[in-house]
Amino acid sequence: MDKKKPKREKTGGRTAGTPNKLTSTVKMMVLGALDKLGGEDYLVRMAKKHPQAYMTLLGKIIPTQVVGDMSYRYVARMPKPEGNTDEWLKTYAPKPTHPAHPTKQ
Numbered sequence: 001m002d003k004k005k006p007k008r009e010k011t012g013g014r015t016a017g018t019p020n021k022l023t024s025t026v027k028m029m030v031l032g033a034l035d036k037l038g039g040e041d042y043l044v045r046m047a048k049k050h051p052q053a054y055m056t057l058l059g060k061i062i063p064t065q066v067v068g069d070m071s072y073r074y075v076a077r078m079p080k081p082e083g084n085t086d087e088w089l090k091t092y093a094p095k096p097t098h099p100a101h102p103t104k105q
Helices: 021-037 040-049 051-061 085-092
Strands: none
Touching (some): 040 051
């Protein structure tokens, strides 16, 4: 039979969400080197010369999870429906940016 260890109260360490000091320092060094190499112009040259490496970089910095309905291009706040729902939808519903795939019923 496994005995569970009692939980101990946390007594030190970084506060949750505080970045690691070494990670922050290295990040600043990398950004400093990028600035010395030419910044955005350097990245453009490298993207043309090494597109696969550049796409890998993009994959690491772009968020990996998209939340929401991707069939609409814009998100807007709309007033609550009042009166005729069909009229409200004609006025406020966003227009799809691409045709929706047919669904089986």
